Amino acid sequence: MLTLTGIGKSFGGVVAVHNVSLTISAGEVCGLIGPNGAGKSTLVNLISGVMSCSEGQITLANQSINRVNAHNRARIGIARTFQNLRVFPSLSVAQNIDVARYRGTQDPIVDAAIEVFDLKDKLSTPASVLSYGHLRRLEIVRALALTPKVLMLDEPAAGMNEHETQTLGQSLEWVSSESDCALLVIDHDLKFIMSLCKRIFVLNMGELIAEGTPKEITRNQMVVDAYLGEEHEKAASTA
């Protein structure tokens, strides 16, 4: 459904993303991992239209969307959340969701998502007074209100404790089971990613170095060298 063909992005002489090709099918839950500065967030920015590609082609349902701007990409089904929270603090929780809901159809999954993501009691609360965990969840529900075909979550578990991360994982599994929406999740919490995703893409220095199931990824030597090795060392040192 979402296909990237050889896409790249350069900032002057700095290449942030180079020749990335991948496909995500409807209903699939995919992960995107890699070390800091690998180009993960840049890739999400390219797909969501926040940045334009220097090279390559992005298609959604076989239609090229390279020339479609960010708000129209959201309308045709490419939703995202941000690494740094981007909720609307002067609006209530309900209004935050409505901002995106106006663009999509009145999908009953949004009402259900409000309950699943524990926001039902907070609908009239100003977003400015929500806890960090609720803000993260609000951003996800707002993205779901677009009734997206693809939902990209940029570090959704960042700053959450283990219990909150586990609950988030369950909520995202619920999204996957209740809709055809494909999920692309970026996170540094490998336990979270490995348990949630069926397929994982690994970026390093702007290039896609591996793609496969969680098992295949953990056994891939290039991935271990470029990324997992660091994690293993960290885990070993903390133990």
Add this chain to the structure above:
Amino acid sequence: MTRGLYGVALISIVLIAIGVATTYFGSRYHLRLVYGAYVNLLVVLGLQVFMGNARITNLSHSAFMGIGAYVAAICVTPETVKAISLPQAPWGLNAFSLDPISSALIAIAITAIIAALIGLIIVRLTAIGATIVSLAVLVIVHSVFLFRTDIFKGNQAFFGIPQVFSLTSIVILSVAVVFIARMFRESKWGVQLRASADDELGAQASGVNIHQVRLIAWILSGILLSIAGIAYAFYLGTISARPFYFNHVFLTLAMLILGGMRTVTGAVLGTLIISFGLESVRWIETGPVVLGIDLPEVLGLSGVVLGAVIVLTMAFRPEGIMGDREVEDLLLKP
């Protein structure tokens, strides 16, 4: 939306009460004072629709008020009067006259078209860029009023406009405009515009066409400002270029900033406080005798007070008196 209607009802009661009290107990001076306050209320509400929701400072609002006032005046003033006051008017502007309603509708339509054309530029700019362009628009429009004397008479009085408005008319109009401004704030466009003011990138990612919602608010703002101009011209019967320039921009901006630009209640509160408060300051300015003490004349005090209001509000309560709260938020549970 129901809460919004409750808020509109509460504000309307206050506006109607002031109008009724002035009609029955006020002198001719009070009548003019309250009428002027209500014209400014229309301006501040028009300003709030764009500036309050998009949080982009607009300095051209008095120009749009002037366009509304002059177009309506040119259309409604009898040919016999225009033959004397505008003998050199081009395009046959002095050879026709229309009824007040048609004149008002033409004035609103022309202001809306001009607003739309300027808006196409304004909405694409950053906040500071848009503010600078709005200032340039104010200067351009004022220059046209001032130097096309064959059409607008410049600083001379454009007289002979039928005085078809009364205090009752402006009270009804004010209630209607409060309703429009409030409903816009709570509408899908209003909520999207406020979202874009909070976070542009977040709004785009939520499917908001920021340029489009800004343009809608800008045009609606222009329409409301033209209505304020029409109400001004139709009551006074005489207009000139000066009231549609810097002093008026500054006055109405202070009203919106004091009350709180993000809410309609703030716009109303700021207008009422400054309109009536400034009258007391003007009285002190003249050097009155208070409790047997002969106070000195302090010319320019009202300008100092107005500037101080902006400085103190921005320093100690930049969100204004009301902040993000509408009147019903103070009375009802969330």
